[in-house]
Amino acid sequence: MSGAAPMWLMVPVFVLQVAVTVGRWLLVNETPADGLINRALSFSAVCVFAALWDTDLGSDGYPSRVFLVCGVLALASVYGLAELFDGADPAAARRRQWAYDAFAVSGAVLLLLGDGLASPANWWRTLLWVAVFQVPMAAAGVRTMRACLREMPRARSLRERIAYSALLVTAAYWCAAALFATATSILRGVTYPTQWTVTSCLVYLFVTLLTAVPLVRAAGAHSGLDRTGRELRTLHPLWRDLTTAVPEVVLRPPAGRTTEPDSRLYRMVVETRDALQHLRMYMPLDNSGEPSIAAYARQIAQAVDAKAAGATPSAGRAARENRYAGQDLNAELLHLLELARAWPGALSQPARASRR
Template identity: 80%
Template sequence: MSGAAPMWLMVPVFVLQALVTLGRWLLVNDTRADELINRALSFSAVCVFSALWDTDLGADGYPSKVFLVCGALALASVYGLAELFDGADSAAVRRRQWAYDLLAVSGAVSLLLGDGLAAPATWWRTTLWVAIFQLPMAAAGVRTVRACLREMPRTRSRLERIAYSALLVTATYWCAAALFAAATSVFDGVAYPTRWTVTSCLVYLFVAMLTAIPLARAFGVRTGLDRTGRELRTLQPLWRDLTTAVPEVVLRPAAGRITEPDSRLYRMVVETRDALQHLRMYMPRDDSGEPGDSNELGIAAYARRIARAVDAKAAGAAPSAERAARENPYAGQDLDAELGYLLELARAWPGAVSEPSRANRR
């Protein structure tokens, strides 16, 4: 067993975990699973604060009592989360969690009756200790390991595989440590926590870093610094000008329906593509007398022709069915390829709309 964690390790771990917890409550609290994670992190933060307040948790003082009750509640949340992760009905999460919380608090308060943590070890206190702390952690570890093994073959993302692997290792450690502690408690008597160990701190830090991954993603989405946000900003000028020229292609979702960045990006791609297809009817012919095609022209030249098509439509030019019948430049492209093409076009768009001859016409 590792020794007591030094203060220089405990304080940064607590500060980091507290910041992650606060950030998750603000930015990552949309699902039942998010709520359970945030509850577990909150109760755990109180436990760590109690350990910082009084490192001798074996004494029957106020910090050790807070540590005991909040630790039981944190484990109840962890088990509820593992159960949900393992496929339990999400509609009944809160009802089940109320029951788990009630059992956790009842057991912890029972251990604090009489002489509390200073009371001598008895068979019922040992049994209650194991039932409140060790068995829920071992069961949560088993269910999490089972869920990871089931989900890992289905995921294609490298980041998700790494996250599942890290969670699998952590859950395995939880299960093994809980079973070892349970066996020790049974054979040696009640083993209340007497210190916050180096191992406990490091595992706690590792779990905090895992739970910070969704927070980093949510922060990127909220600030627009993620990949989707950057693509939205790049595509915005082209999309705005083309949908202004061809307003009939704009999708009209119900209020609040399209708010997620991925949904907005998908909508912008579809609307921009449809506007380009419509504007091909107004596209000027090249020197050979044929309509310009993005496959035959450079992106910059094609952007200039689109700009001229916008002007022609605005001036009331008659559309040409012959030009509209030209080969679809998006044929055979998936959404990623289409998005890449439109992003290239969007980068060339500012130069096309600032073309001197076009500016003079305006």
């Protein structure tokens, strides 16, 4: 498993990683965590390309230099992600990442001074190699394992528990590999990588497949091919108009977490419900009994216009009985989907259309 990886394994891994990376930049790039995952995948893809370009990474040629610099930047991104996952302040993520990137690049440049990777091993090169490669990898593994162990009991579904377990195994491998490489470097002197191994390819393949899971779900939601995607597309116009009218109800994505379609749908339901509650203060009085869903949609449209025109809100209107209060999330979602289907008809009313 530690021998040189054959081309028939390296090429598919590279193609898959590039496809996943491009797809994630396009569809899964909403949170700081998403951005760090995408950065790490991008730098890793360049590393794989360098190994494909010249399989002899020990020759100190241009590919080996690219491999080294992009490798330390990928590790810096992985450590930044692990820190965020472990509860670090997301507001300072970018500032921290600049510092990690600067340290990584500085270490790589120092290693490339003189004869570069062809230089004989000495104590300071060994320590520098351990500092820029093995320490960040081990630290990222420890922080990721700690976060996984903390989050696994809170997992709400089997899918989440499987994802945390897979990430835990990956982080444990990072720690073990970093400790082994550190011990080897200290006892025997630093040995720079001279080839892309089978183990490295398989680990990268596993990580790529793990990061592809949110992409597959996001692609399904974006295309509307799955149920969640269809519900998101149906609800989106109503959610967009109501949260534009009442922007203070908008929730921010959880810091350090990727935003999956199910979470996005839940947020849209909560935000739409809160916007409707706020707009009740602007709804016209209706004593005709329980309105149809189309009439209710028209009342909401009128409330949006009234708020935009600067009408005075009425607490008495907001206090009227809400026939949709107290429903569970699924029932509330079904109601909002029905309302969303009637929403275009409410927007096409002549009196409203003339004001838009």
